[in-house]
Amino acid sequence: MIVLRPRRALAWGIALLSGCLCFLPQCHLDQTSSREEKFVTVKLHDSLARYDSVKILVLADGDTGQEVGTVWNGPLRAPSAIPSFRLEDSETRTLSVRVMGFDQYGRLVLDLRIVNEGGRQVVTDIALPKPSPALVSLLLSPGTLVPPFDPAVKEYALDLANAQSTFRVKLVPAYSPATMLVGFKKAYSGQPSDPIDLHVGANRITIGVTAADTSTQYFINATRAAPPGDTTKPDSVPNPNPDPDLNALNLLLLNWKHKAVVNLDYAHMGIGTDEVVTDFPLLIRLTRSNFTLYQAGDGGRDLRFATSEGRMLPYEIGRWDAANGEADVWIKTDTLRSDGSSSPILMFWGNTAALSAADPAKVFPPKAGWTAVWHLGETSKGTTGEYKDATGRYNATGDGAGKIIPSRGDGIVGYGQNFKGPTGQGCIVIPSEFDPGDKAWTLNLWVKRQGTEQSILFNKSVGFDAATQRFQINAFEGAGQKVSLVRHDAAYKTEIYLPQDGFVLLGIVYDGTKANFYVDGYPRESNDWAQGLDPMAKTILGASDDKGTYGFHGIMDEFWASSVPRSSSFMRFMYENQKPYSPFVVLLPL
Numbered sequence: 001m002i003v004l005r006p007r008r009a010l011a012w013g014i015a016l017l018s019g020c021l022c023f024l025p026q027c028h029l030d031q032t033s034s035r036e037e038k039f040v041t042v043k044l045h046d047s048l049a050r051y052d053s054v055k056i057l058v059l060a061d062g063d064t065g066q067e068v069g070t071v072w073n074g075p076l077r078a079p080s081a082i083p084s085f086r087l088e089d090s091e092t093r094t095l096s097v098r099v100m101g102f103d104q105y106g107r108l109v110l111d112l113r114i115v116n117e118g119g120r121q122v123v124t125d126i127a128l129p130k131p132s133p134a135l136v137s138l139l140l141s142p143g144t145l146v147p148p149f150d151p152a153v154k155e156y157a158l159d160l161a162n163a164q165s166t167f168r169v170k171l172v173p174a175y176s177p178a179t180m181l182v183g184f185k186k187a188y189s190g191q192p193s194d195p196i197d198l199h200v201g202a203n204r205i206t207i208g209v210t211a212a213d214t215s216t217q218y219f220i221n222a223t224r225a226a227p228p229g230d231t232t233k234p235d236s237v238p239n240p241n242p243d244p245d246l247n248a249l250n251l252l253l254l255n256w257k258h259k260a261v262v263n264l265d266y267a268h269m270g271i272g273t274d275e276v277v278t279d280f281p282l283l284i285r286l287t288r289s290n291f292t293l294y295q296a297g298d299g300g301r302d303l304r305f306a307t308s309e310g311r312m313l314p315y316e317i318g319r320w321d322a323a324n325g326e327a328d329v330w331i332k333t334d335t336l337r338s339d340g341s342s343s344p345i346l347m348f349w350g351n352t353a354a355l356s357a358a359d360p361a362k363v364f365p366p367k368a369g370w371t372a373v374w375h376l377g378e379t380s381k382g383t384t385g386e387y388k389d390a391t392g393r394y395n396a397t398g399d400g401a402g403k404i405i406p407s408r409g410d411g412i413v414g415y416g417q418n419f420k421g422p423t424g425q426g427c428i429v430i431p432s433e434f435d436p437g438d439k440a441w442t443l444n445l446w447v448k449r450q451g452t453e454q455s456i457l458f459n460k461s462v463g464f465d466a467a468t469q470r471f472q473i474n475a476f477e478g479a480g481q482k483v484s485l486v487r488h489d490a491a492y493k494t495e496i497y498l499p500q501d502g503f504v505l506l507g508i509v510y511d512g513t514k515a516n517f518y519v520d521g522y523p524r525e526s527n528d529w530a531q532g533l534d535p536m537a538k539t540i541l542g543a544s545d546d547k548g549t550y551g552f553h554g555i556m557d558e559f560w561a562s563s564v565p566r567s568s569s570f571m572r573f574m575y576e577n578q579k580p581y582s583p584f585v586v587l588l589p590l
Contacts, residue, residue: 133211135218137172141192145220158222165224166195175211179263179344182207184308186344198224208590210263210344215588252304257350258295262305262331263586264345266338273339275569279368281330282345282585283413283577288325290587296349301356305331307343314362316390318375319414328414330390332363336573347587360390369564371441372434374541376557377415380405380426387428394434396541400426400548409555412446412503413578416557417542420451425548430539435460435470437510437563438535443473444507444560444574449481449498451553457483457506458559459540461532464488469532472544473508475552485515487532494525503557505575511565521575523568 134151142164145156151174160167171180171187180187183206187193196205207218253259262284266273286293296302299320305313311334318328336342364370373390380386382405385395398405404424406417419426436443447457454476461469469488475481475498483506484493494517498504507518515529541559543551558578576584 132174133178133209133214133216134174135171135207135209136174137170138207138218139170141168141170143167143222154216154218156218156220158220160198160222160224162200162225162227164198166197167222168192168195169207169220171207171209173209173211177340178209178211179261179340180207180209181261181308181344184310184346186308196222198222200224200226208261210261210588215261215263215590217590252306252346252348255351256302256304256348256354258348259590260347261588261590262345262347263588264336264340264342265583265586266340275338275572276335277567277570277573278335279365280333280336280570280573281363281373282333282336284329284331284347284585284587285413285582286327286329286587291325291327293320293322293325293327297352297354299356300327300329300349300358302349302351302354303329304348304354304357306346306348307334308346309343313345314359315357316360316363317358319377321414326414330360330363332365332368338569346590360388361392364390366391366563369562369566371436371561371563372430373561374428374559375413376411376417376428376559377408377413379408380417394431396428396430398426399429399546400424400543400551404548406542411555411557412505412580413558416446416448416555418555419542419551420553425543425551425553427543427546427548427551428541429546430541432536432538434539434561435535436561440510440512440563440565442507442509442560442562442564442566444505444558444566444571446503446557446578447498447506448503448555448557449475449500449553450555452481453553454550455552456540456544456550457542457552457556459544460537461487461534462538462545466533468534468537470534470537471531474550483517485529487530490529492527492529494527496524498554503555503580505578507566507571507574509565509571516565518568518571520579521572523571 135149136151138145138149140158143158143160145158147153147156149156158167169182169187170190170192171182172189173180176189178189180189182193182196185194187207201224203222203224205220205222207220209216209218262282293300300317303315303317305315307313313334314332316330318330320327331345333345334343360373364373370391372394374387374396375390376387378386378388380398382398382403384397386398387396389395400406401424404421404426406419406426406428407421408415409418410416417426417428443458445457454474456472456474458473460471463469466488472486474484474486476484476493481498481500482494483496483498484491485508486492492515496506496517496519498506505518505520507521509516509518510529510531513528513530514526516523517525538545540546542556543549576582
């Protein structure tokens with residue numbers, strides 16, 4: 001007999017028939033087996049399809065035991081399609097089936113354990129609750145809150161003597177990975193905050209707590225007494241943040257109507273806590289579900305971004321579609337750490353008098369290793385320099401046989417370029433002065449293949465000798481469409497296939513001796529390789545020459561070039577940030 005003890009609002013059903021464990025009443029044995037073996041067949045409720053990734057493990061000796069096998073690992077688009085896992089006849093240990101998922105609420109771990117209780121088979125589920133943005137503890141040093149702290153109470157009073165010009169708080173969140181801000185400064189669980197400065201009279205201190213995609217605020221209305229004998233009436237208007245280092249933030253706070261925390265939900269990435277990237281261009285997708293475009297100035301001219309320490313962050317608006325309520329914004333971040341310890345990013349908008357501060361060249365500066373960045377969202381007309389390089393140096397031009405030029409199509413971030421038209425082949429001619437790097441480089445581009453013919457994705461060469469060839473990136477072998485890296489008398493043919501009608505993020509990191517290939521942020525292959533000699537060779541995207549020879553049939557988007565070999569963490573962050581429906585970036589209004 002099976003007893004199910006659910007603790008989540010998921011419609012779970014479990015049955016044990018002929019040694020088969022199922023989630024939902026239907027189950028079966030593999031009739032092709034000539035042996036009577038045990039199976040674990042997992043049937044999950046359709047509501048789990050909303051999870052970005054689901055991992056289902058069979059564990060020995062309860063939920064802390066070693067893995068016996070993996071039933072499923074990946075997106076869960078069709079729960080009924082998850083296969084069964086076969087156990088050996090001799091398997092008599094207590095087992096556990098663990099379901100791990102990442103959704104908009106953060107990480108879910110659901111352990112469905114098969115144990116013996118008085119001779120019965122009993123299955124219990126244990127689920128982590130939805131992360132709460134509440135505090136479980138708020139301590140002062142010195143001072144006493146009125147009323148005493150209660151997680152459900154958001155407003156408190158605090159009276160301090162004149163001699164007490166500062167105080168500290170010690171916070172503990174209900175959700176341990178939560179981000180906490182005291183004013184605009186980050187606080188850490190169980191540790192005293194930085195000193196909070198007080199002026200004489202009323203001070204209002206805001207404590208913000210962000211957990212996954214939810215947030216809340218607590219307020220301390222602190223009153224500092226006047227000096228003895230001073231009868232001057234203190235200011236009645238609270239000072240929102242008297243820290244002189246935060247003058248820029250105070251200006252934004254006073255003159256911008258709206259603000260939000262740009263929360264980075266690393267739990268969705270399913271990575272370790274030791275990955276770090278610097279100078280990372282962070283994509284923020286604005287949609288009707290997370291942002292109201294008409295609250296901002298025309299074209300997003302009043303957007304501003306800053307760290308909680310008050311450093312203003314450069315940004316670029318790649319697309320601003322007011323009609324559809326969508327926009328793509330790139331921010332140059334300082335340092336991102338997957339353990340969540342990096343400085344929170346604050347976003348401000350809603351000042352009709354503000355002029356645009358967007359500056360793409362500061363988001364992708366050469367000193368950070370960027371040689372060129374093409375977002376490829378333009379409507380091309382064959383005009384010289386129409387494809388803008390975000391670094392401002394290598395604007396490119398649409399071209400092709402008979403002046404057939406690429407057309408704008410749906411990309412991975414807004415729009416991309418379709419190189420194959422109904423009447424001919426287009427390409428994009430890049431100034432010959434562009435070179436990814438003399439000794440090392442990194443190229444990233446989103447590719448969607450729609451044809452089977454051999455083609456060239458990128459060409460930095462002319463002629464047929466080492467003096468004129470730098471390198472090409474080819475797709476070859478007909479319907480197989482493997483990727484190769486080619487130069488004069490040398491070719492590295494990978495086992496990486498470009499899928500038909502699906503975008504992939506192709507990355508190549510050349511460190512001067514090896515070419516390292518990445519697919520969707522993960523390393524796939526590495527091989528010895530040396531590039532050609534001519535840094536001034538003609539450069540074409542999507543074909544071999546400006547006539548569209550060996551043209552690529554498909555769509556490309558976000559073609560980025562660096563003169564430095566990017567780290568594996570950088571490649572992973574780039575994919576997780578830019579992939580469709582990425583839950584990595586969440587806007588939480590303050």
